[in-house]
Amino acid sequence: MKYKKYFIGVIVVLFVLVGCAGSLMSRYDKETHQNMAYLKPMIEDVYSMYQKIDVDVVYLNKVNNAFRHILAYEKSKGNPNVDIVRQIEIVYNMFDRHAKERIAQGMWSKAHAENKLKNIQKAIDLVIESELLKNK
Amino acid sequence: MSEIYSLLEELIESDDEFLEEQSLKVTRYIKELEVGIITEGLCRSYIQDVRDLMQINNIRGEIKNKALAQKIIEELTKLLIKGVASAIKGVL
Numbered sequence: 503m504k505y506k507k508y509f510i511g512v513i514v515v516l517f518v519l520v521g522c523a524g525s526l527m528s529r530y531d532k533e534t535h536q537n538m539a540y541l542k543p544m545i546e547d548v549y550s551m552y553q554k555i556d557v558d559v560v561y562l563n564k565v566n567n568a569f570r571h572i573l574a575y576e577k578s579k580g581n582p583n584v585d586i587v588r589q590i591e592i593v594y595n596m597f598d599r600h601a602k603e604r605i606a607q608g609m610w611s612k613a614h615a616e617n618k619l620k621n622i623q624k625a626i627d628l629v630i631e632s633e634l635l636k637n638k
Numbered sequence: 639m640s641e642i643y644s645l646l647e648e649l650i651e652s653d654d655e656f657l658e659e660q661s662l663k664v665t666r667y668i669k670e671l672e673v674g675i676i677t678e679g680l681c682r683s684y685i686q687d688v689r690d691l692m693q694i695n696n697i698r699g700e701i702k703n704k705a706l707a708q709k710i711i712e713e714l715t716k717l718l719i720k721g722v723a724s725a726i727k728g729v730l
Contacts, residue, residue, distance in 0.1 A: 585698070589697050592690050599686065621690075621691065625694055628694045629694065632697070
């Protein structure tokens with residue numbers, strides 16, 4: 503009878519530990535996947551715009567805001583999601599750096615815009631792949 | 639600079655498609671700068687992109703050649719700080 507009591511106690515402790523471990527792990531989030539996929543055509547429009555003389559600042563701000571909202575959402579998930587946050591920060595810095603380069607250098611050639619677009623799209627794909635890995 | 643070349647060669651020969659592709663890109667950019675096809679600014683910008691892509695990839699949990707990729711990220715950062723053109727001149 504005495505051992506049965508201990509046994510139940512151990513089972514309860516194990517359940518608590520498994521529950522805690524589960525809450526510390528980041529799970530696949532469909533919204534993260536959708537948010538990153540949503541950015542891709544927007545960025546494509548921006549890099550196409552960089553090949554023209556004028557830059558639509560309103561649209562550029564819209565994309566910047568989309569990045570900020572996504573980052574705020576990811577950060578709200580807390581510590582287990584720190585890797586995805588760091589990855590999106592690098593993508594956002596890359597996007598910001600490209601914008602600064604466009605302002606400093608002037609109009610981009612088609613080949614240059616395509617190279618830059620390919621690189622940032624690959625960066626977004628890597629974030630999506632990382633999120634999908636949580637499914638495994 | 640010679641450290642970067644040997645690391646790039648190692649990554650090109652690795653069995654990782656992503657790292658191989660990025661290493662080939664860096665090698666191509668440096669060659670294009672050497673023969674004057676691209677400016678130092680463009681070369682620098684492309685190398686920064688590759689460095690960023692490698693960093694994003696390296697944050698992922700279990701990936702092949704993580705330590706080697708980390709080494710090249712550090713070397714590319716040093717190269718960007720030193721200046722791509724002056725680093726190349728030092729080797730030539």
